[in-house]
Amino acid sequence: MIAHSAPQTDCATADTGDVVLAALNVSKRFGAVQALKGVNFDVHRGQVTTLFGENGAGKSTLMKVLSGVLLPTSGELILDGKPVEITSTVVARDLGISIIHQELSLAPNMTVRDNIFMGREITGPFGVKYAEQERQARALMLELEEDIDPLTPVENLRLGQQQIVEIARALSVNSRILIMDEPTSALSASEVDVLFKVIHDLKARGVSIVYISHHLEEALTITDHAVVLRDGVMTAAAPRSEVDLEWIVHNMVGDNFDLGSPPDSALGAPALQLEGLSVPAASGAGLAVDAMDLSVSTGEVVCIYGLMGAGRTEMMESVAGRLAPSGGRILLHGEDISHLTIARRIAAGLVLVPEDRQRDGLVQTMSVGRNLSLASIGNFTKNMMIRPKTENQIIDRSIAEVTVKTDGPNAPIGSLSGGNQQKVVIGKMLATKPSVILLDEPSRGIDIGAKAEVFRILAERAKAGMAVVYTTSEVTECLAIAHRVIVMRRGRIAAEFTKDISKEAIMAASGESMIV
Numbered sequence: 001m002i003a004h005s006a007p008q009t010d011c012a013t014a015d016t017g018d019v020v021l022a023a024l025n026v027s028k029r030f031g032a033v034q035a036l037k038g039v040n041f042d043v044h045r046g047q048v049t050t051l052f053g054e055n056g057a058g059k060s061t062l063m064k065v066l067s068g069v070l071l072p073t074s075g076e077l078i079l080d081g082k083p084v085e086i087t088s089t090v091v092a093r094d095l096g097i098s099i100i101h102q103e104l105s106l107a108p109n110m111t112v113r114d115n116i117f118m119g120r121e122i123t124g125p126f127g128v129k130y131a132e133q134e135r136q137a138r139a140l141m142l143e144l145e146e147d148i149d150p151l152t153p154v155e156n157l158r159l160g161q162q163q164i165v166e167i168a169r170a171l172s173v174n175s176r177i178l179i180m181d182e183p184t185s186a187l188s189a190s191e192v193d194v195l196f197k198v199i200h201d202l203k204a205r206g207v208s209i210v211y212i213s214h215h216l217e218e219a220l221t222i223t224d225h226a227v228v229l230r231d232g233v234m235t236a237a238a239p240r241s242e243v244d245l246e247w248i249v250h251n252m253v254g255d256n257f258d259l260g261s262p263p264d265s266a267l268g269a270p271a272l273q274l275e276g277l278s279v280p281a282a283s284g285a286g287l288a289v290d291a292m293d294l295s296v297s298t299g300e301v302v303c304i305y306g307l308m309g310a311g312r313t314e315m316m317e318s319v320a321g322r323l324a325p326s327g328g329r330i331l332l333h334g335e336d337i338s339h340l341t342i343a344r345r346i347a348a349g350l351v352l353v354p355e356d357r358q359r360d361g362l363v364q365t366m367s368v369g370r371n372l373s374l375a376s377i378g379n380f381t382k383n384m385m386i387r388p389k390t391e392n393q394i395i396d397r398s399i400a401e402v403t404v405k406t407d408g409p410n411a412p413i414g415s416l417s418g419g420n421q422q423k424v425v426i427g428k429m430l431a432t433k434p435s436v437i438l439l440d441e442p443s444r445g446i447d448i449g450a451k452a453e454v455f456r457i458l459a460e461r462a463k464a465g466m467a468v469v470y471t472t473s474e475v476t477e478c479l480a481i482a483h484r485v486i487v488m489r490r491g492r493i494a495a496e497f498t499k500d501i502s503k504e505a506i507m508a509a510s511g512e513s514m515i516v
Contacts, residue, residue: 019078020045020208021066021097021177026075028061035061037232038075042225043177048199048209050219052248053229054447056405056417059212062229063179066210067099068092096176100166100183104358108155113137115154116169140168145194158282158313159356160187167195178202179210184218185445188307188473196222214447215474216248228252249448259452259480263459265299267483269333271467272296272319272350272436276328279311279318279491288314290491291328296467298435301458303478304471306488306510312471313355315488316440320352321345332436346375349435353425353442355471361425362413369395369409371424376431394431402427402457419450426457437461439470443477455481475503 021043028036036058043049043066053059064070066077068086077084079095086092092099106115113134122129122136137150146164154162167183184192199209199222213219220226226243228236228251236251272295279289289311296302306312317323319330321342330338332350340348354360362371372395373380380390395409402423406416413421422442429437439458443451459481462468472478478485479501487495487509495509 018042018044018047020080022078023062023066023072024076024078026062026065026072026077028058028065028070029073035232036065036072039229039232039234041066041227041234043208043210044225045208046203046206047224048203048211048222049225049227050211050213050223051227051229052213052216052219052252054252054419054449056231056419057229057252057447058232059229060181061232063099063181063210063212066092066177067097067179069099093173093175097179098170098173098175098177099179099181100170101181104162104166106154106162106165109153111151111153112141112148112157112165112168113150115165116140116150116172118169120173136172137168140172143171144168144198146191160191163187164191167198171198175207177208177210179212181212182214182445183211184213184215188309190307192218214443214445214451216245216448217476220245220248252448259448259477260455260459262301262481262483263299263463265301265462265465265483267300268298268465270295270331271298271300271333272469273331273334274315274319274328275331277315277318277325277330278327279314279323280326281314287311287326287491289318289325292491292493294486294493296436296469298465298467299462300484301462301468301470301482303480303482303485304469304488305473305475305478305485305506306471306494307473309490310488310510311491312488313440314491316352316438316469316471317354320350320438322352346432346434347378349433351375351429351432351434351437353429353437353439355440355444357422357425357444361428362421364414366413367409368399368404368406368411368413368416368424371413372398372404372409372428372431375428376433398427398431401430403453417450419446419453422446422450422454423457426454430457430461434466436467436469439468441472442470443472443474451477475506478506479503 019042023039023041025038025040026036027038039062041062051059061070065072068089068091071087077086116137117133122132134150141148144164144167148161154165170178183195187195202209211219223240225239227234228248230252274292274294277289277292278287281288292315304312314323318325321340329336332348337345337348373391376394380387380394404423404427405420442454458468485497485501485506486493487506489510497505
C-alpha cells in the first residue's frame with residue numbers, strides 16, 4: 001500500500017492509479033530535531049486515509065507539509081502523477097488541498113460568517129457581499145446540523161461549536177483533498193455522527209480525506225486505509241480489512257496500552273461537597289447544572305461522564321470559581337468556599353485544569369518553565385521581587401514529576417507536543433500543592449501514551465491523599481483509574497457506578513448508543 005523505500009518494508013505497495021497525492025521520502029528538520037525521516041505517504045482518491053501516531057510522531061508536521069504550511073527539508077510531493085511544489089497554503093488551496101488544524105485558528109472577535117470567509121471574501125462591484133456570505137454560512141451550518149447563527153461572534157461559542165465553524169470553513173472551499181487533524185476532539189457524540197455523514201458524502205463526491213485522530217475506535221469506523229507514524233518514521237500501513245485496535249496500538253506504542261486501574265487509596269473524609277449546586281445556562285434560559293449533590297473523599301478518583309451539553313464543564317467551572325452559581329453551596333473540607341475568588345480557592349487547595357489548554361491553560365508567549373510556575377508565583381516572590389532560585393526549583397521539580405519532554409525550561413511552550421503541553425498545565429496546577437484537583441477533559445487531543453502518563457500521575461496523587469475529579473467524553477477512560485463513575489445528563493446526575501461498570505451501562509445512562 002504505502003511503501004516506496006526499503007527502510008519501510010512492512011508497508012504494502014499501493015496501486016498508483018488509486019493515489020491522488022503522494023509524499024515521497026519526505027524529511028523535515030527543525031534545527032537539531034528531525035521530525036520526519038524519509039516518510040512515504042499516499043492519499044487515496046475518494047477514500048479516507050487515517051494517520052495514527054503518538055504526540056510528537058510527526059503526524060501534524062507531515063500534514064503541514066502536504067498543505068503548504070511547512071516546506072519539506074527534502075523529498076518531493078506528487079499530485080495526480082506529477083511533481084508539485086506546495087510553497088504556501090494559498091498554493092495548496094489553489095490545488096484543492098485544505099486542512100482543519102488540531103488547534104483552532106479562528107478570530108474570536110469576528111463572527112462565524114466572517115471567520116468562514118476570512119481571506120477569500122465574496123466580492124462584487126460594491127465591495128464584500130455580506131448577504132451572500134451569510135447565506136452560504138447558514139447552508140453550511142444546516143449541512144452540519146448545527147443551530148449556529150452566522151452573525152454570532154466566535155468567542156461566544158463553546159469549544160465544540162468553534163470546532164464546527166473550523167470544519168465549515170474547510171468545507172466551504174470545496175477541496176478535492178481535505179486534511180482533518182483531530183476534528184472531533186471537542187465534539188459531542190451526535191456532532192461526530194454528523195461529521196461522519198459529511199465525510200461519507202464527500203467520499204461519494206470523490207473527495208479524498210486524510211484523517212488524524214487519537215480516538216482510535218471512533219476513527220476505525222470511517223477508515224479505508226490506516227497508516228502509523230512513530231518518531232517520524234512510518235512503521236505500518238494497511239487497508240481497513242487488515243486493521244483492528246490491537247494492530248494500531250501495537251504499531252504506535254508496542255503492547256503498552258494500559259490506562260491504569262483505580263489506585264489502592266485509603267478513602268478518607270469528604271474533601272469536596274456540592275450541595276444543591278445550580279448553574280445558569282450560557283444562553284440565559286434554564287440551568288446548565290440543576291441542583292446537583294456530590295461528595296468526593298480524600299484519596300478518591302471520580303469520573304464525570306456525559307455528552308456535550310450535559311453540564312460537566314459548567315459544573316467544574318462553577319466549583320473552581322469561573323462561573324457564578326445561582327444556588328447551592330460548595331464545601332472544601334467542610335468550609336463553604338462559594339464566595340471565594342479563583343485565587344483564594346487555589347490558595348485553599350482547589351484547582352482546575354481547563355478543557356481548552358490553548359486558550360485557558362497556557363500563556364503562549366511564555367516559556368515552558370514560566371507556564372509551570374505561573375500558578376504558584378506567590379511561593380517564590382517577596383516584596384514584589386521574584387526569587388529565581390526558588391522558582392527554578394519549582395520548575396525543575398514539576399518537569400520531573402509530570403515527565404514533560406522538553407529541551408529545557410526556556411523552550412517555547414509552542415515547541416511541545418499536545419500531550420506535553422497538557423502535562424505542563426497539570427504540572428502548573430499540581431505545583432500549588434492542592435488537596436482537590438478538577439480536570440475537564442484532561443486527555444483531549446493527546447495520544448494513548450500521553451493519556452496513560454496523565455492517568456498514572458493522577459492515580460499517584462490520589463494514592464497520596466488527593467481528591468481527583470475528571471470529566472471525559474470517552475467511555476473507555478471511565479474504566480481506567482476511577483473508583484466511581486458519575487453520569488450527567490441535562491444538568492443532573494443520571495446514574496452512579498462503583499462496581500460492575502460497563503461501557504454499555506454508562507452510555508445507556510447518558511442517552512448515547514454504542515458506535516458499531
